[in-house]
Amino acid sequence: MKIIAGLGNPGSEYAKTKHNVGFMLVDALAEKLGVTEWKDRFDAKIGEARIGTEKILLVKPQTYMNESGQAIGPLMNFYKSALEDLIVVHDDMDIPAGTIRIRKKGSAGGHNGIKSILAHVGDEHFARVRIGIGRPLPGWTVVNHVLAPFTAEDEPKIREAIAYLLPAVECIVRDDVDMAMNQYNPKKQKKKKAAPAGGEKEGEAVNA
Structure with missing residues (x-):
C-alpha cells in the first residue's frame, strides 16, 4: 500500500496559499479517483482509493506544516x-x-514540513514530488511568501503543474519513482556546440 501525503496547513484561511500545493494535488488526485469520504485519523484527513491493483492512502496532515511528521x-x-x-x-x-x-x-532543503517528517521516520529514502512556488518578492519574508495566495500570473501555472503531476504520481504507484523521474522530470536542454556571441544561455526546460 502506498501512502501519498500532501503537505499544507489546515483551515480555509490557508486553502489557496502557496504552502498548500501539497493539499491541492492530493485533492485533485482524490477527485480523479472518486474519493469522497475522508476519515480523521492520526492527526490527518485520510482517503482510501486504488490505482490499478495498488491500494493507496491519500493523506493531508492536520498538524500544520511544521509538525507534519507527527501525523x-x-x-x-x-x-x-x-x-x-x-x-x-x-x-x-x-x-x-x-x-x-x-x-x-x-x-x-530548508523545508520545515520535510524536516519534521525526517525527524519522525529517521531516513530520507522516500519519494518527493516538489511543486515550485518561486522565491519571495523583494521585501517579503519567507513566511509572508508561503502564506500568500498565488499571483494571477502564477495561478494557471500551478493548475497546469498539478494536472501534469496526476499521471506522474500514478506512475510512481504503478511502476516506481525512477520511471516517473525519467518520464516526467524536466529535461535539461543540450548545450549547443558554438553559441553565438551575446546569445542566451541554455537553461532547463520547464514543465507545466
Missing part, C-alpha cells in the same frame, strides 16, 4: 509501511512557480 510517522507505524511506500508532495521555493521535480530521496 505521518504514527500513520506509517500503524500500517507497518516501508519508506519506499511513502510519497510526499510539497511546495519548493528553490524552483520557479509551476516547475516540478520528482526525487526518490534527499535532505529537507
Whole structure:
C-alpha cells in the first residue's frame, strides 16, 4: 500500500496559499479517483482509493506544516509501511512557480514540513514530488511568501503543474519513482556546440 501525503496547513484561511500545493494535488488526485469520504485519523484527513491493483492512502496532515511528521510517522507505524511506500508532495521555493521535480530521496532543503517528517521516520529514502512556488518578492519574508495566495500570473501555472503531476504520481504507484523521474522530470536542454556571441544561455526546460 502506498501512502501519498500532501503537505499544507489546515483551515480555509490557508486553502489557496502557496504552502498548500501539497493539499491541492492530493485533492485533485482524490477527485480523479472518486474519493469522497475522508476519515480523521492520526492527526490527518485520510482517503482510501486504488490505482490499478495498488491500494493507496491519500493523506493531508492536520498538524500544520511544521509538525507534519507527527501525523505521518504514527500513520506509517500503524500500517507497518516501508519508506519506499511513502510519497510526499510539497511546495519548493528553490524552483520557479509551476516547475516540478520528482526525487526518490534527499535532505529537507530548508523545508520545515520535510524536516519534521525526517525527524519522525529517521531516513530520507522516500519519494518527493516538489511543486515550485518561486522565491519571495523583494521585501517579503519567507513566511509572508508561503502564506500568500498565488499571483494571477502564477495561478494557471500551478493548475497546469498539478494536472501534469496526476499521471506522474500514478506512475510512481504503478511502476516506481525512477520511471516517473525519467518520464516526467524536466529535461535539461543540450548545450549547443558554438553559441553565438551575446546569445542566451541554455537553461532547463520547464514543465507545466
